[in-house]
Amino acid sequence: xxxxxxxxxxxxxxxxxxxxxxxxxxxxxxxxxxxxxxxxxxxxxxxxxxxxxxxxxxxxxxxxxxxxxxxxxxxxxxxxxxxxxxxxxxxxxxxxxxxxxxxxxxxxxxxxxxxxxxxxxxxxxxxxxxxxxxxxxxxxxxxxxxxxxxxxxxxxxxxxxxxxxxxxxxxxxxxxxxxxxxxxxxxxxxxxxxxxxxxxxxxxxxxxxxxxxxxxxxxxxxxxxxxxxxxxxxxxxxxxxxxxxxxxxxxxxxxxxxxxxxxxxxxxxxxxxxxxxxxxxxxxxxxxxxxxxxxxxxxxxxxxxxxxxxxxxxxxxxxxxxxxxxxxxxxxxxxxxxxxxxxx
Amino acid sequence: xxxxxxxxxxxxxxxxxxxxxxxxxxxxxxxxxxxxxxxxxxxxxxxxxxxxxxxxxxxxxxxxxxxxxxxxxxxxxxxxxxxxxxxxxxxxxxxxxxxxxxxxxxxxxxxxxxxxxxxxxxxxxxxxxxxxxxxxxxxxxxxxxxxxxxxxxxxxxxxxxxxxxxxxxxxxxxxxxxxxxxxxxxxxxxxxxxxxxxxxxxxxxxxxxxxxxxxxxxxxxxxxxxxxxxxxxxxxxxxxxxxxxxxxxxxxxxxxxxxxxxxxxxxxxxxxxxxxxxxxxxxxxxxxxxxxxxxxxxxxxxxxxxxxxxxxxxxxxxxxxxxxxxxxxxxxxxxxxxxxxxxx
Numbered sequence: 001x002x003x004x005x006x007x008x009x010x011x012x013x014x015x016x017x018x019x020x021x022x023x024x025x026x027x028x029x030x031x032x033x034x035x036x037x038x039x040x041x042x043x044x045x046x047x048x049x050x051x052x053x054x055x056x057x058x059x060x061x062x063x064x065x066x067x068x069x070x071x072x073x074x075x076x077x078x079x080x081x082x083x084x085x086x087x088x089x090x091x092x093x094x095x096x097x098x099x100x101x102x103x104x105x106x107x108x109x110x111x112x113x114x115x116x117x118x119x120x121x122x123x124x125x126x127x128x129x130x131x132x133x134x135x136x137x138x139x140x141x142x143x144x145x146x147x148x149x150x151x152x153x154x155x156x157x158x159x160x161x162x163x164x165x166x167x168x169x170x171x172x173x174x175x176x177x178x179x180x181x182x183x184x185x186x187x188x189x190x191x192x193x194x195x196x197x198x199x200x201x202x203x204x205x206x207x208x209x210x211x212x213x214x215x216x217x218x219x220x221x222x223x224x225x226x227x228x229x230x231x232x233x234x235x236x237x238x239x240x241x242x243x244x245x246x247x248x249x250x251x252x253x254x255x256x257x258x259x260x261x262x263x264x265x266x267x268x269x270x271x272x273x274x275x276x277x278x279x280x281x282x283x284x285x286x287x288x289x290x291x292x293x294x295x296x297x298x299x300x301x302x303x304x305x306x307x308x309x310x311x312x313x314x315x316x317x318x319x320x321x322x323x324x325x326x327x328x329x330x331x332x333x334x335x336x337x338x339x340x341x342x343x344x
Numbered sequence: 345x346x347x348x349x350x351x352x353x354x355x356x357x358x359x360x361x362x363x364x365x366x367x368x369x370x371x372x373x374x375x376x377x378x379x380x381x382x383x384x385x386x387x388x389x390x391x392x393x394x395x396x397x398x399x400x401x402x403x404x405x406x407x408x409x410x411x412x413x414x415x416x417x418x419x420x421x422x423x424x425x426x427x428x429x430x431x432x433x434x435x436x437x438x439x440x441x442x443x444x445x446x447x448x449x450x451x452x453x454x455x456x457x458x459x460x461x462x463x464x465x466x467x468x469x470x471x472x473x474x475x476x477x478x479x480x481x482x483x484x485x486x487x488x489x490x491x492x493x494x495x496x497x498x499x500x501x502x503x504x505x506x507x508x509x510x511x512x513x514x515x516x517x518x519x520x521x522x523x524x525x526x527x528x529x530x531x532x533x534x535x536x537x538x539x540x541x542x543x544x545x546x547x548x549x550x551x552x553x554x555x556x557x558x559x560x561x562x563x564x565x566x567x568x569x570x571x572x573x574x575x576x577x578x579x580x581x582x583x584x585x586x587x588x589x590x591x592x593x594x595x596x597x598x599x600x601x602x603x604x605x606x607x608x609x610x611x612x613x614x615x616x617x618x619x620x621x622x623x624x625x626x627x628x629x630x631x632x633x634x635x636x637x638x639x640x641x642x643x644x645x646x647x648x649x650x651x652x653x654x655x656x657x658x659x660x661x662x663x664x665x666x667x668x669x670x671x672x673x674x675x676x677x678x679x680x681x682x683x684x685x686x687x688x
Contacts, residue, residue, distance in 0.1 A: 094603070097603065101628065102603060102627060102628065161630075234437075249619070258446035259441065264619075267621065268619060268621055271619075272616040272617060272618055272619060274616055275608075275615075275616060275617035275619070276612060276615045276616070281612050281633075281634045282634060283634065284443060284637075285634070286632040286633075287619060287630065287631040287632075288630040289630075290626060291626050291628065
């Protein structure tokens, strides 16, 4: 079968690989019908050291079950399923609490498993990992359903960790697909005021249509000052940091209200960050967030996608076939595309 | 009158200063009957640069109101009052939310105001700041009542920020007076298991009598391993970091369970701390805590001190007169005394 591998910075290839097949009784074999490229895929795309052998890549997909192992009870051939970006057993103490991203037996795609950007994938711990979708594989809702795998679930996680709810005032840092998802998630949870910090008008326009009340294009201290002006002078109690750079963290600390929370969902590109007396400690600012347990969120979010209440799939602005995945990476890396959908 | 000043590292003096007196209509003049030395006073005592003129110091006291300004309505001469370690107006948006430490018009003691280690103090914003005590000035409960000003309120804040409640499993890092207060606070809030990390047996013994279920004397990775062994393998969801060094933060990250919180109440002696992918972000660890809004906590905690339910004043193991305050600093700095009570 064909699948995507990454060999180094800027070097993504679609190649022949061994066919995906069942290995454990708890596996399902899924024929992939929709996949996509993640902002986090761009970090290795930008900086990975070149290697002679490539690694499978991609971790967001929807597909049709072809075959299941003898221990799988929840799925059978023909089921349309969405795979979260992490594998989880659904039974360990962390899964029981909804922290499926810390599953004791789970893990990621692409390391010892198939990646998500290919024709098919073996899905380990299928009963815990997959969620059945009550639609056909070519349903028009597919783009929005695919965002439940990662990007919209991640935006939702940012909002949940910052305890966004009815009446919340929120700043979202970053107008990438995660930031825009965070805007939509915050509004869905009842936020009263959402300020989106971003400087790409086509993206912030989508942010406005997702519910952003204000857009701040300025960056750094100038941007933070503008946000504070728009939000009563003291900043917002919830700040959703959807970039992952240390500069974005600094901006977040500049716009968070005393007693508030900076919720990080952009993969941090730094080891240490500011935890000092005056910006953080004296002001009782919390640093929260992390890798989204998207599997735990899917059932709730799925309802609102199926009902048409939300359309998170609007973050996709380009669709490519499997052979064009390398071009999709380039387009996202060059900011020509916000988020690329793949139809294997 | 006599009061304490700090001139530099190891250089604390009790000197004649101008008598405290009313300056604003919202002031109260309080004759100090009990004060104490704080672990945070030891930071300047250890490292402050020498200066020709000293600064007033001390921020925890109980006293008797002598006189009030024309705008003060809640207090009158003869009232016994406790002063929290920060001044607050009780009316701004932060005070209204209980975050009195971020009061828009408040501040600390000793900078433009009297310090707490003296014969008397002008108390700004008296109606917002002070709390009346329904006891006489020489009540035997005085040591425990004095802890409401800072040290016990701070331990309580650590537990509150980490959402300690019925059934919680908690690690407390540090066997200083704040750490021991955090043990007592966690138990008071219903914690099921409290592990105290500390290596001074006389202090950890008091921690046990405050309710610590386990004591771990080992430090660093060895200590973290021991805590994980004692707590089911994954660490505890709540970690109360009551030291303030970067090493203590590292230890905290080593014992906190995925999805849990490191609650910092030790004044951080570092600018940046670990906020990396594997220890913090992937595990959804929150960094919470900060300066305690002790004024907001006093009414609730006061009831349990008055009823005898808790005896946080047991952290005081030495009492000195005002002239012996410098010796009190030395004793605490040399770890001869856990916490020193001052009777001016």
